[in-house]
Amino acid sequence: MLAEHDRAERLMEIAKAEGLYEEIHLLKEDGTLAGPVDDIPPEVMVAMYRHMVFSRAFDRKAIALQRQGRIGTYAPFEGQEAAQVASAMALAPEDFVFPSYRDHAATMVLGQSPAHVLLYWSGRVEGIRSPEGRHILPPSVPIATHVLHAVGAAWASRHRKENAVSIAYFGDGATSEGDFHEALNFAGVFHLPVIFFCQNNGYAISVPFSRQSASRTIAQRAIAYDIVGVRVDGNDAFAVYRAVKEARSRALHGLGPTLIEAVTFRMGAHTTADDPTRYRDQKAVVEDWRKRDPIVRLRLYLESQKLWSEADEAKLQDEVKRRVEAAVEEALAIAPPDMEMMFDHVYAEEPWHLAAEREEYRRTREGVSV
Amino acid sequence: MSRMLNLVQAINEALDLKLADDPRVVLLGEDIGKNGGVFRATDGLLEKYGEERVIDTPLAESAIIGTSIGMAVNGLIPVPEIQFLAFIFPALDQLFSHVARMRYRSQGQFPVPMTIRTPYGAGIHGPELHAESVESFFAHTPGLKVVVPSGPYDAKGLLISAIEDPDPVVFLEPTKLYRAFREEVSEGLYRVPIGKAKRVREGEDVSVFAWGSMLRTALKVAESLERERGFACDVIDLRTLYPLDRDAIVESVQKTGRAVVVHEAHKTAGLGAEIVSLINEEALLYLRAPVKRIAGFDVPVPFFALEDEYMPTEARIRAGIEETITF
Structure with missing residues (x-):
């Protein structure tokens, strides 16, 4: 029996030979193009780069804050910046976004404040409010459940004849869950305007994709539901951006859902509570994926096009540092919560038993004896 | 104007009226369209409102509830049907992790108004897992409301209230009562408030709390006990199980000093336990006898040849009430 990794590689070779869901590349690792990118305005490219650089700095800072005990467990996304930033930039304000807990690079592009992200990871529910004018749902913790929510929201958009799509962000592990399949099936049957955006980052905590499924790709799952499936280099911001733009356009033209598999890599741990050296040769894989870094190649391209300079970079690094520090200050400066807010928003109107429990809490919290 | 309707007709009329009244209302579920639902609760609605509003879905309960969440956060008022209560089990993740928590988690930003309708309970001799009565699962889940009608008039008024409620409601329809009897049901939209029980028989000797199909059985026992032994039961139809x-x-127990809870759900950790606790907390000193629970036995709901004896029978309820009164 072949080692699992070899088997997966072998099957992938066959898939490539068959032309089955070949990974789409536009921006190569050396910063040169694999195809024309006339559809992507230069200012969008620069904005992508700026968001990605900021996201990475934020991500690293968040890990440091966790290490210092200033926030709780955190789920880092380093390595996945292109997938998240470029996909988010291809959306419109009216779209409905259903993120997982590792998609802050995407939600920050859409206006979620970095300070709020830190609050979320500090156990503060205030951290997941959707910014005004956007529809960003709270991150879904149970894996793949929110993929169905995106289908439902897309249904409602069509029902209300709105020019909006829904997008669900999820990982490779989610594709083993029943809800993922139910979502693809429903969206296929009803031709709903929804984008299934899977960041295949190689691992669901410790389990590699080869152990997650015998499917060679995630994109090929689309065949079974007769929907469009696309496999892109998830570290290639241009390929991701175009794939989501096209999916969005198809959705709005009544052509139904798209499953996008963005092939990327989680450079760090699953969360700050995880130790990746237990399940992979962390040093070797990170070294390997550094060569495919999404930020490096985009900078090389922008510089080659004279869209970016050393001076721009220095300015950006300075700005990023200030913005990250400001976010940290804002998050850490927040007053401790009024503990009584735990009783808020269970129902639109507080029922008697909750009112009684709230009262009991008020009466006893100071340790007042009867 | 009112007519004699059975419970399933009353449900159908409530859905019809809300579909006509509010363009945001959408029905979805298995076999609810062309087939009109396996109990015909949605009969004729597809023809009247079209397949964008009365949706025959693929067979996937998690998706029925999961997509309803998405619809609700984007401005619709979904009324999903789960074909039988036990079929909701694959959707419990959606129900517990999201339906019940979305308002809370989003601090009011994304409420998910929806009414999950499902037939529940034993008594029609269906196959295995068509007779469950697990209302306490939902009554143990903050964020949900749990409503059970016991007759056609209340069924219509409660369902309209549920669909208009800003919070998610699990609406349990007693399968046994769908066609068991008819009663006067008013035409047009009317509401029966959620959270309010109803006294269906006035008495001084013992309070009897029941809901769903057990209410009918308890009522019969109360009538015969009064006739034969002169015991007057204060029979309360709880109608809403969460919040109670x-x-x-409390008022009823303060008056009678005795209480019996009747439910077809398993006894252990069933809702009866909660009612006993409430009486203990609020009316202990009024009690003249221990509060009795007459419940489904703590066995898996058996195959239907044994079903009638699993549910509290008139004889068991009668014995329980007599023991409580003569304690």
């Missing part, structure tokens, strides 16, 4: 109507329960 504390005042109705």
Whole structure:
């Protein structure tokens, strides 16, 4: 029996030979193009780069804050910046976004404040409010459940004849869950305007994709539901951006859902509570994926096009540092919560038993004896 | 104007009226369209409102509830049907992790108004897992409301209230009562309030709390006990199981000093235990006898040849009430 990794590689070779869901590349690792990118305005490219650089700095800072005990467990996304930033930039304000807990690079592009992200990871529910004018749902913790929510929201958009799509962000592990399949099936049957955006980052905590499924790709799952499936280099911001733009356009033209598999890599741990050296040769894989870094190649391209300079970079690094520090200050400066807010928003109107429990809490919290 | 309708007709009329009344209302579920639902609760609605509003879905309960969440956060008012209560089990993740928590988690930003309708309970001799009565699962889940009608008039008024409620409601329809009897049901939209129990028989000797199909059985026993032994039962139809109507329960027990809870759900950790606790907290000193629970036995709901004896029978209820009164 072949080692699992070899088997997966072998099957992938066959898939490539068959032309089955070949990974789409536009921006190569050396910063040169694999195809024309006339559809992507230069200012969008620069904005992508700026968001990605900021996201990475934020991500690293968040890990440091966790290490210092200033926030709780955190789920880092380093390595996945292109997938998240470029996909988010291809959306419109009216779209409905259903993120997982590792998609802050995407939600920050859409206006979620970095300070709020830190609050979320500090156990503060205030951290997941959707910014005004956007529809960003709270991150879904149970894996793949929110993929169905995106289908439902897309249904409602069509029902209300709105020019909006829904997008669900999820990982490779989610594709083993029943809800993922139910979502693809429903969206296929009803031709709903929804984008299934899977960041295949190689691992669901410790389990590699080869152990997650015998499917060679995630994109090929689309065949079974007769929907469009696309496999892109998830570290290639241009390929991701175009794939989501096209999916969005198809959705709005009544052509139904798209499953996008963005092939990327989680450079760090699953969360700050995880130790990746237990399940992979962390040093070797990170070294390997550094060569495919999404930020490096985009900078090389922008510089080659004279869209970016050393001076721009220095300015950006300075700005990023200030913005990250400001976010940290804002998050850490927040007053401790009024503990009584735990009783808020269970129902639109507080029922008697909750009112009684709230009262009991008020009466006893100071340790007042009867 | 009112007519004699059975419970399933009353449900159908409530859905019809809300579909006509509010363009945001959408029905979805298995076999609810062309087939009109396996109990015909949605009969004729597809023809009347079209397949964008009365949706025959693929067979996937998690998706029925999961997509309803998405619809609700984007401005619709979904009324999903789960074909039988036990079929909701694959959707419990959606129900517990999201339906019940979305308002809370989003601090009011994304409420998910929806009414999950499902037939429940034993008594029609269906196959295995068509007779469950697991209302306490939902009554143990903050964020949900749990409503059970016991007759056509209440079924219509409660369902309209549920669909208009800003919070998610699990609406349990007693399968046994769908066609069991008819009663006067008013035409047009009317509401029966959620959270309010109803006294269906006035008495001084013992409070009897029941809901769903057990209410009918308990009522029969109360009638015969009064006729044959002169015991007067204060029979309360709880109608909403979460949140409970504390005042109705407490007032009745304060008056009678005795209480019996009748439910077809398993006894252990069933809702009866909660009602006993409430009485203990609020009316202990009024009690003249221990509060009795007459419940489904703590066995898996058996195959239907044994079903009638699993549910509290008139004889068991009668014995329980007599023991409580003569304690």
